[in-house]
Amino acid sequence: xxxxxxxxxxxxxxxxxxxxxxxxxxxxxxxxxxxxxxxxxxxxxxxxxxxxxxxxxxxxxxxxxxxxxxxxxxxxxxxxxxxxxxxxxxxxxxxxxxxxxxxxxxxxxxxxxxxxxxxxxxxxxxxxxxxxxxxxxxxxxxxxxxxxxxxxxxxxxxxxxxxxxxxxxxxxxxxxxxxxxxxxxxxxxxxxxxxxxxxxxxxxxxxxxxxxxxxxxxxxxxxxxxxxxxxxxxxxxxxxxxxxxxxxxxxxxxxxxxxxxxxxxxxxxxxxxxxxxxxxxxxxxxxxxxxxxxxxxxxxxxxxxxxxxxxxxxxxxxxxxxxxxxxxxxxxxxxxxxxxxxxxxxxxxxxxxxxxxxxxxxxxxxxxxxxxxxxxxxxxxxxxxxxxxxxxxxxxxxxxxxxxxxxxxxxxxxxxxxxxxxxxxxxxxxxxxxxxxxxxxxxxxxxxxxxxxxxxxxxxxxx
Amino acid sequence: xxxxxxxxxxxxxxxxxxxxxxxxxxxxxxxxxxxxxxxxxxxxxxxxxxxxxxxxxxxxxxxxxxxxxxxxxxxxxxxxxxxxxxxxxxxxxxxxxxxxxxxxxxxxxxxxxxxxxxxxxxxxxxxxxxxxxxxxxxxxxxxxxxxxxxxxxxxxxxxxxxxxxxxxxxxxxxxxxxxxxxxxxxxxxxxxxxxxxxxxxxxxxxxxxxxxxxxxxxxxxxxxxxxxxxxxxxxxxxxxxxxxxxxxxxxxxxxxxxxxxxxxxxxxxxxxxxxxxxxx
Numbered sequence: 222x223x224x225x226x227x228x229x230x231x232x233x234x235x236x237x238x239x240x241x242x243x244x245x246x247x248x249x250x251x252x253x254x255x256x257x258x259x260x261x262x263x264x265x266x267x268x269x270x271x272x273x274x275x276x277x278x279x280x281x282x283x284x285x286x287x288x289x290x291x292x293x294x295x296x297x298x299x300x301x302x303x304x305x306x307x308x309x310x311x312x313x314x315x316x317x318x319x320x321x322x323x324x325x326x327x328x329x330x331x332x333x334x335x336x337x338x339x340x341x342x343x344x345x346x347x348x349x350x351x352x353x354x355x356x357x358x359x360x361x362x363x364x365x366x367x368x369x370x371x372x373x374x375x376x377x378x379x380x381x382x383x384x385x386x387x388x389x390x391x392x393x394x395x396x397x398x399x400x401x402x403x404x405x406x407x408x409x410x411x412x413x414x415x416x417x418x419x420x421x422x423x424x425x426x427x428x429x430x431x432x433x434x435x436x437x438x439x440x441x442x443x444x445x446x447x448x449x450x451x452x453x454x455x456x457x458x459x460x461x462x463x464x465x466x467x468x469x470x471x472x473x474x475x476x477x478x479x480x481x482x483x484x485x486x487x488x489x490x491x492x493x494x495x496x497x498x499x500x501x502x503x504x505x506x507x508x509x510x511x512x513x514x515x516x517x518x519x520x521x522x523x524x525x526x527x528x529x530x531x532x533x534x535x536x537x538x539x540x541x542x543x544x545x546x547x548x549x550x551x552x553x554x555x556x557x558x559x560x561x562x563x564x565x566x567x568x569x570x571x572x573x574x575x576x577x578x579x580x581x582x583x584x585x586x587x588x589x590x591x592x593x594x595x596x597x598x599x600x601x602x603x604x605x606x607x608x609x610x611x612x613x614x615x616x617x618x619x620x621x622x623x624x625x626x627x628x629x630x631x632x633x634x635x636x637x638x639x640x641x642x643x644x645x646x647x648x649x650x651x652x653x654x655x656x657x658x659x660x661x662x663x664x665x666x667x668x669x670x671x672x673x674x675x676x677x678x679x680x681x682x683x684x
Numbered sequence: 685x686x687x688x689x690x691x692x693x694x695x696x697x698x699x700x701x702x703x704x705x706x707x708x709x710x711x712x713x714x715x716x717x718x719x720x721x722x723x724x725x726x727x728x729x730x731x732x733x734x735x736x737x738x739x740x741x742x743x744x745x746x747x748x749x750x751x752x753x754x755x756x757x758x759x760x761x762x763x764x765x766x767x768x769x770x771x772x773x774x775x776x777x778x779x780x781x782x783x784x785x786x787x788x789x790x791x792x793x794x795x796x797x798x799x800x801x802x803x804x805x806x807x808x809x810x811x812x813x814x815x816x817x818x819x820x821x822x823x824x825x826x827x828x829x830x831x832x833x834x835x836x837x838x839x840x841x842x843x844x845x846x847x848x849x850x851x852x853x854x855x856x857x858x859x860x861x862x863x864x865x866x867x868x869x870x871x872x873x874x875x876x877x878x879x880x881x882x883x884x885x886x887x888x889x890x891x892x893x894x895x896x897x898x899x900x901x902x903x904x905x906x907x908x909x910x911x912x913x914x915x916x917x918x919x920x921x922x923x924x925x926x927x928x929x930x931x932x933x934x935x936x937x938x939x940x941x942x943x944x945x946x947x948x949x950x951x952x953x954x955x956x957x958x959x960x961x962x963x964x
Contacts, residue, residue: 392770394721394728394768431770436711438707462907469912469917471939474908475906478906478908481901481906486728487725492951494725499944570939571940620903
């Protein structure tokens with residue numbers, strides 16, 4: 222059979238009825254046979270367009286070729302050349318809008334399942350001995366990285382490969398950033414993240430946890446204390462609220478809090494783990510991005526009976542990945558679209574009792590090109606609710622930026638960085654990821670981390 | 685790991701712990717707090733700072749056995765260590781020479797008022813401290829507070845020491861003596877802080893309170909600690925913990941504190957069960 226006639230292999234998943242009640246990983250991963258067959262679908266294009274869709278330019282046809290030839294160990298090594306966290310990316314990247322969207326097979330049929338193959342190869346590499354990474358001679362230069370999230374980790378990996386001494390300062394008690402506190406266990410098992418971080422440590426990257434830069438030290442102090450460059454990758458860690466009445470009632474969470482309690486603090490194992498998290502019978506998640514889907518699916522697993530996604534636009538405008546939407550729907554998440562909350566009502570103890578919403582209809586396209594939601598007057602209705610999770614986005618956390626004089630910010634409080642080098646207005650200080658772009662994806666942050674690593678490497682060579 | 689170098693029981697169920705945390709000790713200022721985690725399964729618990737020693741690199745905290753994690757912490761001993769110890773967090777107290785100031789500490793609130801009183805005294809203020817507790821045997825840090833105050837007034841609910849009544853009665857005594865008080869710091873249980881701000885509101889005396897709501901990360905990332913100040917939502921961890929007490933919505937803050945009461949009781953009951961020789 223010609224390569225493009227083999228159908229794309231579906232990802233084996235836990236049954237939706239079972240998985241809705243556990244925190245085990247939803248997607249089970251390809252078997253060797255599936256991976257080899259899927260890899261054989263790849264046309265090995267001379268000019269691989271898939272790579273142009275990848276923010277970190279993974280050597281996609283090359284690693285897929287190794288899988289097709291059953292050299293799985295080699296495949297994982299090839300992956301790691303460009304991507305220091307492949308097991309993470311194979312799980313959480315929006316491949317359908319990146320590499321896979323460029324795949325030639327996608328024109329007439331289904332593209333190669335690049336993300337699933339990436340996950341397969343990375344997991345294989347993890348189970349066997351560590352893929353050795355080439356490291357340059359020590360440069361004698363020291364770089365401080367603020368934040369051990371996707372951008373900081375990617376930046377650290379490339380800088381360590383280039384021979385620089387890297388120290389990461391992380392505010393929380395574990396490294397990983399959003400990979401640990403935000404993305405749920407059932408989508409990204411935490412031991413996978415830990416293994417990827419351990420690999421970085423083996424490369425000599427030093428990670429100091431419990432270090433809140435802006436409080437215990439500062440960018441200027443790091444520069445004065447012998448660091449030759451600093452990378453700021455502090456992410457989008459400031460939750461937005463709707464600013465509607467009732468948002469401070471008991472039972473209203475920011476998605477950050479809800480997910481942090483569950484993932485980072487392992488609230489789903491309370492009381493074996495001491496941090497509680499609670500949901501009632503009815504849970505409303507406000508918003509329709511990936512964070513909203515994660516929150517909704519988490520609420521279901523914590524025991525909620527009815528979980529609603531409340532979103533003022535329609536299905537077509539929902540920013541979440543299609544796969545996440547489908548998974549959520551299969552598990553029984555209920556979508557209340559063209560619906561916008563106007564207030565949250567509480568009982569006499571100030572606990573959430575209900576949510577009042579207004580129905581919307583789609584009008585003319587707005588500035589974003591999407592049809593603008595227009596409220597239908599007099600359409601208010603009330604739904605009984607015990608818990609409300611606000612998942613409408615995050616802004617830049619100001620702890621580092623406000624403690625760094627001379628750092629240029631834009632109107633929204635994001636750091637302004639040179640688009641090529643990612644150097645900020647302060648010489649030797651670089652920034653990337655959500656703190657520069659506003660809340661985006663793991664892979665875009667990693668791409669920025671790698672770009673900054675190149676910028677830092679070039680900068681250090683001039684010193 | 686962050687080792688406990690000194691432990692002292694201040695009263696029944698109240699322990700003072702001096703902890704090695706050099707980086708925090710180098711930077712902490714009066715009014716700031718730390719977050720600790722006992723072990724791998726522990727909660728992140730915000731605790732106020734009672735004292736710090738920059739030379740020794742230690743932070744002193746005072747913990748009362750009131751909940752699950754605080755029950756564990758009060759049984760920790762010298763040589764034991766915290767898994768995590770983060771800080772300094774929050775904004776430092778605005779300390780300057782105001783003239784005469786009153787520092788009110790109620791119950792465990794005497795611990796965080798201590799470095800603030802010292803800072804105010806060092807800045808040249810005439811510091812009058814009002815210390816309150818239910819009874820004389822629960823009054824903590826009296827000696828330490830005398831060392832950083834010009835005058836000390838004590839109030840106990842049962843009258844076993846000082847004025848019989850509440851800290852507001854102690855404050856009334858201070859004001860009746862004709863002091864021109866420029867500012868008041870009041871730290872203690874929410875009900876106490878609320879009583880103080882209601883007392884000082886008609887008098888127009890600036891009153892600063894330190895809020896200790898439920899927190900998780902302590903860096904502004906989760907918003908669990910939001911409180912309403914002047915009808916605006918603030919995050920106590922990064923905007924505070926100190927706020928103008930006359931603008932704080934204490935009723936809301938108190939209700940929010942109760943959110944995890946059931947879980948807290950459940951966890952604590954389990955802990956006590958473990959302590960009773962493993963009868964599950």
